Amino acid sequence: MxxxxxxGLTKEFKVYQSRPGLTGAFRDLFSRQYRIIRAVDSIxxxxxxxxxxxxxxxxxxxxxxxxxxxxxxxxxxxxxxxxxxxxxxxxxxxxxxxxxxxxxxxxxxxxxxxxxxxxxxxxxxxxxxxxxxxxxxxxxxxxxxxxxxxxxxxxxxxxxxxxxxxxxxxxxxxxxxxxxxxxxxxxxxxxxxxxxxxxxxxxxxxxxxxxxxxxxxxxxxxxxxxxxxxxxxxxxxxxxxxxxxTMWGGNKKVHLEMEQEVMLIDLEARTDGLGVSWEKRGPRQYTAHLRNGETTVSEVLSRLVQHVPIQEMQIEEASTEEIVRKIYSEGMTVA
Structure with missing residues (x-):
């Protein structure tokens, strides 16, 4: 229930619109102009x-x-x-x-x-x-x-x-x-x-x-x-x-710290075909960039855990606030 x-819920307001200048203000005393503002538009x-x-x-x-x-x-x-x-x-x-x-x-x-x-x-x-x-x-x-x-x-x-x-x-x-x-x-x-x-x-x-x-x-x-x-x-x-x-969050990042240094070429080979690009940030620190919608964190980790000694992991994704700010600032159509 x-x-x-x-x-089709709609609400319009009739708003007074003043004319510019002293002459306009004087004319407004005798005849006013209005415009219609649609605050809610057929939702x-x-x-x-x-x-x-x-x-x-x-x-x-x-x-x-x-x-x-x-x-x-x-x-x-x-x-x-x-x-x-x-x-x-x-x-x-x-x-x-x-x-x-x-x-x-x-x-x-x-x-x-x-x-x-x-x-x-x-x-x-x-x-x-x-x-x-x-x-x-x-x-x-x-x-x-x-x-x-x-x-x-x-x-x-x-x-x-x-x-x-x-x-x-x-x-x-x-x-x-x-x-x-x-x-x-x-x-x-x-x-x-x-x-x-x-x-x-x-x-x-x-x-x-x-x-x-x-x-x-x-x-x-x-x-x-x-x-x-x-x-x-x-x-x-x-x-x-x-x-x-999922639609607007952008690419996820998985920050990994290994127990020992690993070659980037080995990480790329383990995750081949998953839509992942790798970045080395330190001696044992790596970041996997997951292209939106192409793979999941669990799929990436399942390829790595048996072959690569992972010590720590952190997943970074856009917050809801960042997503909403991006939608409004760029004028995206979501629906």
């Missing part, structure tokens, strides 16, 4: 229940506009959209009870009251039965380690403490779909890892569908097996991270 189903997106999907793109690519349509904040200009079986804009009152939202730079907690009071207010808003509320909240308090924060006003929390409380607040009504927009922005490594582990746990335990938008691609690598890439309002890639690396 699909949590998100969008076909098709299907996300199944229980999936964890990364939604990425440069600033201005249309990510935030898409999220606002998916959460019912904006009404699409054109296209069909169903989220959890609802039209997010027209059936908003019923729909919002099925989703949770965390925006890294905005708070859904009340700034001047204790965290637990914010939780109680949300309980009333979502009309959650007391026994169900307590059981679920106790579980989140334990996993997120926020028990010591409940009596503190939100304004006194650090960013990492507040984000853990924000996550608890977004999940207090057990939504089946969670939208995360930059959930780990500005957090230290340990807090990031705790939040990632929590998200994995709720996905595994409750089957919560998660759509994650972020500029920190380490979040995507840690949580998502599927990534959707947006550019100028269009989806340019929708698939697995593994496939993205």
């Amino acid at each position: 699909l949590s998100i189903e969008a076909h 098709n997106l299907e996300i199944s229940e229980g999936e964890m999907v990364g939604y990425i793109g440069e600033n201005g690519a249309g990510k935030s506009t898409t999220i606002k349509m998916l959460t019912g904040i904006l009404q699409p200009t054109a296209g069909q959209l169903k989220v959890n079986g609802f039209d997010p804009h027209r059936e908003r009152e019923k729909f919002v009870k099925t989703i949770g939202v965390v925006f890294g730079q905005r708070s859904q907690l009340w700034w001047d009251i204790a965290v637990q009071e914010s939780f109680r207010l949300l309980q009333k808003v979502y009309q959650i039965p007391a026994d169900q509320y307590k059981k679920h909240l106790d579980r989140m308090i334990e996993v997120l380690d926020i028990g010591s924060l409940l009596d503190q006003p939100v304004r006194k929390l650090s960013l990492g403490q507040r984000m853990r409380c924000e996550l608890a607040a977004s999940l207090i009504h057990r939504p089946s779909l969670l939208f995360l927009d930059e959930p780990t922005i500005g957090l230290d490594v340990l807090v990031k890892e705790n939040i990632r582990q929590f998200l994995k746990e709720i996905n595994r335990e409750f089957g919560t569908t998660i759509l994650l938008t972020t500029h920190d691609l380490s979040d995507i690598e840690a949580l998502c097996s599927r990534v959707v890439m947006l550019d100028q309002g269009k989806i340019i890639y929708d698939g697995s991270l593994t496939q993205l690396r």
